Amino acid sequence: MRQVLIPLLALLFASPLLAHDLWLEAAGSDYLLLQGHRHSGHAGAETVAYDAARVAGALCVDADGRRRELTVPAQSPVRLAGPCAVLQVSYVSGYWTKTAWETKNQPKTGLTGVLRSWHSQEAVKRIGQWSPASAKPLGVGLEITPLRDPFTVKIGDKLNLLVTDDGQPLAGVPVAYGDDTRGVSGADGQIAIRLRHGGLQLLTASRETPLNDGKADVSLRSTSLQFEISR
Amino acid sequence: MNKRILLGAGLVLGLAQAALAHHGVAGVGVAALQGPGAPIESAASSVLPEGGVLAYLKVDEARFRKYDWAAPNADYARFTMLGLGYGVTPWFSAYVFVPHNTKVEESGGLDSRGWADMSLMGQVGFRYDQDGWRLTPANESLDDLEDWHFSVFAGATVPTGSANHRLADGSIDAGKSLGFGKPAWSLGITASKMLSETLTLSLEASTFRFQPYTYDNGERVQFGAENRLNGALAWRALTLPEQRFRLDPVLELQYLTLGRDRVEGVGERGTGGRMLYVMPGVRAYWHNASFALGVKKPVWTDLNESSTQQGAEGKEKYRLVFSASLMF
Numbered sequence: 326m327r328q329v330l331i332p333l334l335a336l337l338f339a340s341p342l343l344a345h346d347l348w349l350e351a352a353g354s355d356y357l358l359l360q361g362h363r364h365s366g367h368a369g370a371e372t373v374a375y376d377a378a379r380v381a382g383a384l385c386v387d388a389d390g391r392r393r394e395l396t397v398p399a400q401s402p403v404r405l406a407g408p409c410a411v412l413q414v415s416y417v418s419g420y421w422t423k424t425a426w427e428t429k430n431q432p433k434t435g436l437t438g439v440l441r442s443w444h445s446q447e448a449v450k451r452i453g454q455w456s457p458a459s460a461k462p463l464g465v466g467l468e469i470t471p472l473r474d475p476f477t478v479k480i481g482d483k484l485n486l487l488v489t490d491d492g493q494p495l496a497g498v499p500v501a502y503g504d505d506t507r508g509v510s511g512a513d514g515q516i517a518i519r520l521r522h523g524g525l526q527l528l529t530a531s532r533e534t535p536l537n538d539g540k541a542d543v544s545l546r547s548t549s550l551q552f553e554i555s556r
Numbered sequence: 557m558n559k560r561i562l563l564g565a566g567l568v569l570g571l572a573q574a575a576l577a578h579h580g581v582a583g584v585g586v587a588a589l590q591g592p593g594a595p596i597e598s599a600a601s602s603v604l605p606e607g608g609v610l611a612y613l614k615v616d617e618a619r620f621r622k623y624d625w626a627a628p629n630a631d632y633a634r635f636t637m638l639g640l641g642y643g644v645t646p647w648f649s650a651y652v653f654v655p656h657n658t659k660v661e662e663s664g665g666l667d668s669r670g671w672a673d674m675s676l677m678g679q680v681g682f683r684y685d686q687d688g689w690r691l692t693p694a695n696e697s698l699d700d701l702e703d704w705h706f707s708v709f710a711g712a713t714v715p716t717g718s719a720n721h722r723l724a725d726g727s728i729d730a731g732k733s734l735g736f737g738k739p740a741w742s743l744g745i746t747a748s749k750m751l752s753e754t755l756t757l758s759l760e761a762s763t764f765r766f767q768p769y770t771y772d773n774g775e776r777v778q779f780g781a782e783n784r785l786n787g788a789l790a791w792r793a794l795t796l797p798e799q800r801f802r803l804d805p806v807l808e809l810q811y812l813t814l815g816r817d818r819v820e821g822v823g824e825r826g827t828g829g830r831m832l833y834v835m836p837g838v839r840a841y842w843h844n845a846s847f848a849l850g851v852k853k854p855v856w857t858d859l860n861e862s863s864t865q866q867g868a869e870g871k872e873k874y875r876l877v878f879s880a881s882l883m884f
Contacts, residue, residue: 500697509695516695516697517700519699
């Protein structure tokens with residue numbers, strides 16, 4: 326457990342990835358991808374506009390486990406065609422560089438006074454219906470998967486989660502409930518998180534790995550799992 | 557047998573038992589900043605992480621009330637404990653402790669100091685949550701740490717100290733000896749629960765039992781059993797994440813019953829009784845270290861022959877307890 330303190334602290338001290346939440350909101354049988362602070366504990370606009378070109382892909386899985394790639398429209402907020410038992414959206418905001426003066430959405434190449442640089446990629450997974458397919462990782466990138474039906478979890482109970490990267494269990498990944506980091510995944514990729522309120526649940530995980538492309542120091546990937554339970 | 561025999565038995569064993577509680581060490585890891593707090597002296601339910609090594613130091617200094625009839629009075633006793641712990645599995649920790657005792661009387665009295673019996677301890681940790689009982693797992697989130705945790709511990713002293721330690725006048729006083737001659741054993745259970753994000757309750761029930769031993773002066777002594785019921789509340793009052801520092805005020809209640817010692821099979825007058833201690837204190841966490849300081853005072857006593865038990869538990873003016881733990 327000792328070795329997890331540093332990643333925990335790293336997350337506590339504000340990853341830029343978590344500046345805005347991404348979430349999927351039902352709109353009839355479709356879904357809207359929204360960004361903002363509606364579900365976060367810190368101040369900020371409820372929704373924030375984003376560039377639809379950053380949405381790199383959307384994967385819809387129905388209750389029978391059939392998968393289909395969704396067409397991503399060019400308009401923001403992105404509207405995705407449902408219904409889906411599980412919907413996962415990938416969002417890439419690209420390279421970021423923090424200099425002594427400002428933070429720029431571009432690679433560190435050619436910039437002076439560089440303090441830190443990273444490549445940012447996020448994923449949002451919304452579970453709308455529990456099925457055997459929902460219980461398995463989709464196997465695409467960093468991902469959180471509930472190990473039992475989250476819709477049966479009562480407020481105050483814990484939910485066991487599995488953190489994976491391309492479908493493989495991943496240890497030592499900080500996991501947060503809302504804005505509150507609650508621990509790191511174990512050797513089996515699992516962690517238990519207590520659901521503390523009704524309504525939309527946002528569980529996030531992030532991973533930082535070195536980058537050798539010369540454009541940024543690290544790759545920052547984050548993923549969120551969302552679903553709703555009764556209030 | 558000297559009237560202060562309880563001092564020899566109770567304080568030494570109290571230390572050995574209390575040292576089992578590696579006091580907040582679990583908090584040095586993932587839970588340092590937000591996890592459960594720990595008592596100053598009582599045992600807690602946290603076990604060491606697998607492969608983790610704990611270095612432990614505790615100093616307990618007791619200053620005694622003095623009476624004209626008891627001259628030369630017991631002045632003070634200082635019990636220093638060195639310990640090492642190792643996380644054998646995520647749910648089982650093993651410890652070894654070596655105590656050093658100093659017992660000082662007023663002018664004209666007989667002092668005693670030296671290394672006493674080492675002790676070996678084992679502790680098994682459990683968690684109880686919505687899914688039932690399980691051994692303490694390797695990885696626990698802060699939400700897991702909020703649940704009830706329990707432990708069972710057991711141990712025994714090893715007669716490495718000199719039971720027949722002779723005082724300055726050449727006599728042997730079992731109450732001032734540096735060992736029990738034979739192994740003494742302990743057994744206890746603990747329960748811990750975070751009552752809120754900042755308040756942690758720790759409970760302990762334990763016993764320490766002795767075997768009779770015949771000293772070189774021909775005296776056959778069996779110390780009375782020690783039974784403890786302890787409770788502690790730790791409040792996370794200050795957290796400085798950037799400094800990896802945390803400060804918890806702690807309030808501890810300790811109920812102790814001491815059985816009557818037996819000499820040649822006969823209950824010894826001037827020994828045994830019941831008492832309640834209150835100990836306010838603080839515990840600080842900094843990086844991988846934890847420090848605790850408390851002042852312990854008897855607030856209620858029912859000693860068997862109180863008017864003859866100067867220098868025994870329950871007759872302290874106060875006790876100053878300091879401990880330091882370091883995890884590797």
